[in-house]
Amino acid sequence: MKLLEVNNLKKIYSSRFGGNQVQALSNVTFSVEKGEYVAIMGESGSGKTTLLNILASLDKPTSGEVLLQGKNIVAIKESEITAFRRENLGFVFQDFNLLDTFSLKDNIFLPLVLSRKNYREMEKRLKPIAEKLGIEQILEKFPYEVSGGQKQRAAVARALITDPQLILADEPTGALDSKSTDHLLKLFSDINNEGQTIFMVTHSTKAASHAGRVLFIKDGEVFHQLYRGSMSKEEMFEKISNTLTVITTGGAANE
C-alpha cells in the first residue's frame, strides 16, 4: 500500500520583491510504501531540506501534490496543519530539538500533552518505547545532563510516542559520534523491522546503507534510486558511494 505519494512537486523560492528566483525543486515524483525505510541523498543545495519541509507540511510547494494515505497535505487548511502534523508525523532532527527546561520524559510527552492525552495514557505509551530505546534510567534527567546519543534516543521516543504514520528524519546522525551513530542506525532498522515507515535525509553513506531504498536528488529532481534487495549493508554502501561519485562528476548512473 502506498503511504506517501509525491507528484510533480515544484518549489520556486522568490525574493520578496520578485527579483531573484531559485528553483529548489523542479519536478519531484516518487512514492513510499507503508513499512519502507527510504533515505534521500544529494549534494548541498540539491533540495533535500526543501522537500522534507514540504513533506512535513512546514512549507507549501509552488505546484504538485503530496498525498499521505491519499490525503493531499498541500491542501490542508492552515488552521488544521499543526494538529495534522502532530497526529501523523514524527520528527527527528540533527540537533535533537529538545527543550532544555523540560526533563527527557516531559519532552517525550510533549506531543501527547498538546493533543490532550491523560497522564495514565502517556505513561502507558512511554513504557515499552523507553525500554526499547534503553532510556528508562535517564527519563528524569534534563537534556543538558545527557550525551548526544541519549538526547537523540529521547528525540526518537518523542517521535514514536504518537504512533505516527511516517517518521521524517533530517540528518539524524549528523551530530553523533560513531558509536552513537551505530546505535541510532540499529534503532532505526529495528523500528522499521517492526513496521515503522521512515524517510531520512542524510549525507552519510553509512546511514543510507541501512535503508531499504536510497533516492538521489540532483538539480531538483529524483535522479536515480537504489533498492537494497538482497544486498548486504556493505554492498549497499559500495553502490551508494559509486552513485554519489557519478552524481558529483556529472556522468550518468549506469544502472
Ligand SMILES: Nc1ncnc2c1ncn2[C@@H]1O[C@H](COP(=O)(O)OP(=O)(O)OP(=O)(O)O)[C@@H](O)[C@H]1O
Ligand atoms: N528560504 C529560501 N529562500 C530562497 N532560497 C532558498 C530557501 N531555502 C533554500 N533555498 C535554496 O534552494 C536550494 C535548495 O536548498 P535546500 O536547503 O533544500 O538544499 P539541501 O539539499 O537541503 O542542502 P544541504 O545539503 O546543504 O542541507 C538552494 O539553492 C538554496 O539556496
Ligand SMILES: [Mg+2]
Ligand atoms: Mg538541507
